[in-house]
Amino acid sequence: MKLCTVCVATATHDAMSLPSQQGQWLRAAVLGASDGLVSTSALMLGIGAARPADPRAALLSGVAGLVAGACSMAIGEYVSVHAQLDVELAGLQRLEEARGYPADRAGLPNPCHASAASALSFAAGAAIPLLAAWFVTSYGVRVAVVVATATLALAAFGALGAVQGRAPGGRAGLRAALGGLVAMAVTYGLMKLFRTHSD
Helix, strand or coil: CHHHHHHHHHHHHHHHHHHHHHHHHHHHHHHHHHHHHHHHHHHHHHHHHHCCCCHHHHHHHHHHHHHHHHHHHHHHHHHHHHHHHHHHHHHHHHHHHHHCCCCCCCCCCCHHHHHHHHHHHHHHHHHHHHHHHCCCCCHHHHHHHHHHHHHHHHHHHHHHHHHHCCCCHHHHHHHHHHHHHHHHHHHHHHHHHHCCCCC
């Protein structure tokens, strides 16, 4: 009876693993892009508030944020997924010992793939405000462009993630946009305390 239960559970897991993993990959990509978008936009606005006379400072801070954030996401995801892989491998080993024959190891998480996907999704989100503000030299216009672009993109990302999970997209998009606006406003306000007008 125990062996039959194990077989049924394994078959169910094998049948559901592919769509479940596809959903997890999409959610992870949306979250990574949103993280890159919010953090880079807030960083650019904060440095811009501190040094409004130097448009290059905001852009360079955005580039640094993209690179550092992508590296951080990649390392964190690699460590996290590798830990998950170790747990799943230990569970499969116990299952194999109980059944007496090898279990199907297809669909196990790949730390390298997850690390690369996390870094790329973060970089893609971070690139949105950077590209939008790259050729804008006016301080006021640059702030407006970054805020508007980030808000619209966050709303789209939030709605996409909700729709993928079969939830209402409108409210999720609104929450994502409002959360991003709060993060950008807090960073902008705090960094404005360190404002300089010249080098």
